[in-house]
Amino acid sequence: MSATAIDRDIDNSQMHVSDEVVIEIEKMSKFYGAFQVLHDIDLQVRRGERIVICGPSGSGKSTLIRCLNRLEEHQEGRIVIDGVELTSDLKNIDKVRSEIGMCFQHFNLFPHLTILENCTLAPMLARQTPREEAEATAMRFLEKVKIPDQAGKYPGQLSGGQQQRVAIARALCMKPRIMLFDEPTSALDPEMIKEVLDTMVELAEEGMTMLCVTHEMGFAQAVANRVIFMDQGRIVEENEPSAFFNNPQNERTQAFLSQIIGH
């Protein structure tokens, strides 16, 4: 767990948080068989909010965000995304997934497709976007993440940091209104973490609603509105970053923070 510094001024002119609630989680619980991984999670996310979720491994933070686009199924309670409740109704799942973009710890690019094809596959198949339009959009986002010159290469030819930036571009090509990040920098060498965080900061500056599972406390301090600490499947503490880091209330939060900041 590191704290790569965000060494630039954050342009917060577009970082408004509206009153509109885009994610509403009510008393949500999830079980793997008899084992309960998430206990009565309550969380509201408003449009434009940037939330960082941290906690020890096994605390359920990845599972929580994976429930939001139904990569995991919850058993109790409600999850409502932009007015659509997640149930086993496939139509609702499709609708929610088209609103939400996701980046994974291990990037999960399609190894058999070029960088450009990685970015155009979903728009062309799920949205029936014509190829030319999908390619133009893809190139725009690849420029945004600063790797347009790699468009013809395969994922295996890129560094980890580049792959993660492609994964961000690929998600953006579906024009999501919410982005989920599941430990996006945990599999990266230290020198590549910064390039990915910079991309995420830019996204935040444009007003994207973001939920990030990460231990990058520098990122949390620079752009998050709220930091959530999870332990053993529960939200133990949530607060705005300065209060969270300087004055944690719960002793488990204190222990966790002293561990990751202590060295």
Add this chain to the structure above:
Amino acid sequence: MLSHLTDNLELWRIGLTNTVMLTALGVFFGFFVAIPIAAARLSSNKLLSKAAFGYVYIVRGTPLLVQIFIIYYGLGQFHKELKAIGVWWFFRDAFNCGLLAFTLNSAAYQSEILRGGILAVPKGVIEAGSALGLTTLQIFRRIIMPITVGRMLPAFGNELVLLLKASSLVSIITVRDVLGQARFIYAQTFDLSVFYIAALNYLIVVMIIEAIWRRLERRNAWLKYTGN
């Protein structure tokens, strides 16, 4: 020896055509039969998966020649019934029976190749497809299958070569494949050297298959870079 080749060019041409058609069509149709078998094997439905396992077990556990006999001679006993349902035209032809046996046999082997390949597709890549809003069928066709087929190209090439050589078995049920023609000429001349010509025919086809496979592997350039 060469006179056996030059005097009977037309026979050899027909033989080679039959051998190549049987092998190529057997592997081709076998591939499409293998997809549902592999899917059934991997299905969480116990009955489906057991049935597919049983099929693969029986086909791989019995000799191809026995399977050819069962289809050609065995089904021949039911020619009245087969005529009644209007499929006798298919089963009366030894070539068709051989092709059916090859298809069903190769499907079992190819389904195992596919199953192994599908299991090796990283779960995260499939999740990425779901997260992007692709349907299960789109994920299967555009992500799982191309990755599997690309990775499994060497295994499929192997299956093609094995089936090519096994195809010589159909000469026993009167199909005039390369070996069938060799046996025909041998019966007239009693000169064993015709079998060298037959062997050469198979070797040449194998060389062509290998050349095609080298090209296919080059076209899947991503295979060189894949670490995940």
